[in-house]
Amino acid sequence: MFNETIYLDNAASTRLDEAVLEAMKPYFFDAYAVATSEFGYSMGIDAKEGLERSRKVIASRLGAQAGEIVFTSGSTESSNMAIKGVLSALKGKKDDHLIVSRLEDFPVLNTAKKLDKQGYKVDFINVDGEGILDLDMFSDAITSQTALVSIQQANQEVGTLQDLKAISDICQDKDVLLHTDATHSFTRIPLDVSKLPVDLVTLSAHTIHGPRGIGALYIREGTPIDKWMDGGFQESDRRAGVENIPAAVGFAKAVELVTPEENERLAAMRDRVIERAMADIPHVTLNGSATSRLPQNANMTFHYVEGESITLHLDMLGFAVSTGSACFSRSLEASHVILGIGGDHERAHGSLRFSFGRFNTIEDSDAIIDALKDVVTNLRAISPLAEDN
Amino acid sequence: MTFPYTKEVLEHFRNPQNVGKMEDPDGKGLEGSPACGDMVAVYLKVNPDTLVIEDISFESYGCASNIATASMITEMAKGKTLEEAKKITWKEAANALGGLPPVKAHCSVLAVEGLRSAIRDYEEKHGMVVEDEATTVEVVSKRLKHVMNPMAGLDIIRTELVLKVVVEEGNVRIVLDIPSTHQFAAAIKEDIVDKLESLWDVESVTVDFIS
Incomplete structure (x- = not known):
């Protein structure tokens, strides 16, 4: 039906693993009932068991208790629930002060912007040229009126990891709740909430070869948070709506399938694509941190050329990657991440994100740079900016 | 595909x-x-x-x-x-x-x-422009719509970066709403001069900043 593509946009979404689909199937065709109480009929009890087993798998990967995991429709919902739910629960007890970083992905960023418009006090903390949070500015921004901090564990676009240990220590020290968006880092980068004082964590399945439409929010026991969706009493009365049990089972399976060996394999692909680009193509800048970054993410700017032109050429050659160029985005706005790390529109204009997944090989890293070399050379040949090429 | x-x-x-x-x-x-x-x-x-x-x-x-x-x-x-x-x-x-x-x-x-x-x-x-229209604030503003504001990706008129346009006897003065130390100050100034100095009756173009 579709042509073969070397897919290097796994940060956007991933191909489902067949083993995940197999794990989900019984919950579509056999135990397809809604989860019932322990006094319900047997098919509902089987479904409930599948759901709770999945919850345990996800919780244990995070060092959490099963009861601290709430299933949601994905990371957008999880982050909305975390921020709006906590602020709502703390209304009147603390001032409406929220702190986020400038590099947050849209679920956190646009939730914060909306709350800002609605009269909440929101501080957006700067990052340095690699995307690492300014800890001094962050620490100074926290006041006795701060209700919640939301800082991602890893960046969706340039892959930079935050020092979650330092951030959570500051929050604990100042007695402020901390939410982290781990959509891109869960299972790829260690996070143990039994050791780190993080109160809420956003998780997603579709970034790790699980199904779309399922995510989770870790809520540390005792964290004040209002019920998100109103309706039934599902998810211990924290999130209403018929549970998506097949997807939850798929999520758990996807978590089990990620191994440390796989993460090393992804890091090797990442390193290869960066090394080869730097060696073979002139005028390339690495975006993000050289040392503190997601194993599956590489992001570079190819100067003097525009990203949508590059991605369209690559698409015609059978590669899928994404760019931070305004021309590529639905909003026609340049990437706030590249601008946030101090880049200008030119830096965003020619930026490409390569994100690797289970079904990539190290040969893909070589193949895309081989293709990219020609694409960039040809586009630079017609660029008014590339005098010396 | x-x-x-x-x-x-x-x-x-x-x-x-x-x-x-x-x-x-x-x-x-x-x-x-x-x-x-x-x-x-x-x-x-x-x-x-x-x-x-x-x-x-x-x-x-x-x-x-x-x-x-x-x-x-x-x-x-x-x-x-x-x-x-x-x-x-x-x-x-x-x-x-x-x-x-x-x-x-x-x-x-x-x-x-x-x-x-x-x-x-x-x-x-090649002297083909019928040079009877004197350069006015309107003419200058129209040309400035082709100068981009790199912070926004839109022109400097639309993004209200231009505080003032003065045209006096062939001398054009533009005041921009950014300090001279701004990272894009020099680039925008260069672009403005480039767009205006070819006007037939313009002798000088000055670009000033708020500080």
Whole structure:
């Protein structure tokens, strides 16, 4: 039906693993009932068991208790629930002060912007040229009126990891709740909430070869948070709506399938694509941190050329990657991440994100740079900016 | 495979016509700005007797729509007189390409503007501009709409970066709402001077900053 593509946009979404689909199937065709109480009929009890087993798998990967995991429709919902739910629960007890970083992905960023418009006090903390949070500015921004901090564990676009240990220590020290968006880092980068004082964590399945439409929010026991969706009493009365049990089972399976060996394999692909680009193509800048970054993410700017032109050429050659160029985005706005790390529109204009997944090989890293070399050379040949090429 | 563009756009994108920098062009136009997005340069060779465009080329730092439109419009302009070429519209170029996505209009309009500004450059250099219209604040403001604000990716008039425009006996003074130490101050100033100094009755262009 579709042509073969070397897919290097796994940060956007991933191909489902067949083993995940197999794990989900019984919950579509056999135990397809809604989860019932322990006094319900047997098919509902089987479904409930599948759901709770999945919850345990996800919780244990995070060092959490099963009861601290709430299933949601994905990371957008999880982050909305975390921020709006906590602020709502703390209304009147603390001032409406929220702190986020400038590099947050849209679920956190646009939730914060909306709350800002609605009269909440929101501080957006700067990052340095690699995307690492300014800890001094962050620490100074926290006041006795701060209700919640939301800082991602890893960046969706340039892959930079935050020092979650330092951030959570500051929050604990100042007695402020901390939410982290781990959509891109869960299972790829260690996070143990039994050791780190993080109160809420956003998780997603579709970034790790699980199904779309399922995510989770870790809520540390005792964290004040209002019920998100109103309706039934599902998810211990924290999130209403018929549970998506097949997807939850798929999520758990996807978590089990990620191994440390796989993460090393992804890091090797990442390193290869960066090394080869730097060696073979002139005028390339690495975006993000050289040392503190997601194993599956590489992001570079190819100067003097525009990203949508590059991605369209690559698409015609059978590669899928994404760019931070305004021309590529639905909003026609340049990437706030590249601008946030101090880049200008030119830096965003020619930026490409390569994100690797289970079904990539190290040969893909070589193949895309081989293709990219020609694409960039040809586009630079017609660029008014590339005098010396 | 499903691509977001028509096959005509893809063809011109894949094999753009009339590309490259031209040595000693008779006319040259540059539109857009690298700091905020797409940019296109158009070069002309014009027969001085017939005023026919004998050769034309372009360079693009832009997306697929920008490249394809520049390729198409240079094809359309080649062999036409300056007067005929001036009348080529974005709509005609877009139609010839089998249509362009509406959100991409601004990227492709830039190519048309590049052609027109190359023609204007030729006319100004060859004394063909009927120089009876004195430069006014309106004329200056209109030209400033072609100067980009790199912070926003839109022009400096629309983004209200221009605080003041004064035109006095051939001396133009612009005041911008950024400090002189701003990272883009020098680039914007250069672009403004470039856009205004070719006006027939302008003797000097001064760009001031708020601090």
